Amino acid sequence: ILNVEQSPQSLHVQEGDSTNFTCSFPSSNFYALHWYRWETAKSPEALFVTTLNGDEKKKGRISATLNTKEGYSYLYIKGSQPEDSATYLCALPQGAQKLVFGQGTRLTINP
């Protein structure tokens, strides 16, 4: 069973500060890594899919990096805003049809 771990479990950040959190995974047989944002009372929304070691994806103030050799990905948020409050999930494919999700990092931005 593929083990996907996220840390920290929860995070409180002051509005305007930058923050980052981690997704760790087995480095062998890597194919792709997905990041999702899940706001309260909504459904998870896809942010990025990264496949190449060293690749960086960016969407506005949010970016993700990938290190497939050591088995981790960082998600960065620059200048946090209240609307960034959400649970951030990472997921990796297992087999041809499934995604295995981490437990998520719950981010709260304090105004």
Next chain:
Amino acid sequence: SQTIHQWPATLVQPVGSPLSLECTVEGTSNPNLYWYRQAAGRGLQLLFYSVGIGQISSEVPQNLSASRPQDRQFILSSKKLLLSDSGFYLCALERQRQETQYFGPGTRLLVL
């Protein structure tokens, strides 16, 4: 683009009662379909997935079952609900060979 419908949005059911949650999709053909559950304080757990009509793979042995009677319809059922079945149920689709999954609005189930 695809659209995922789930109903009902919220459901309160007594222990031992049956359950039927429906998910229908639009805007795509022959998708992979998924049922996930988030229990209180826990992560997203894959329950079932389907790669085609009548094809169901179960991830976690439990008192739930799933069916896919049509290409764009995925149903989650139970004959007798348990307290531990409470949670937020999400239907998701993945277009063939796309890997990114798109989620429906979810059904919040409370078993009392």
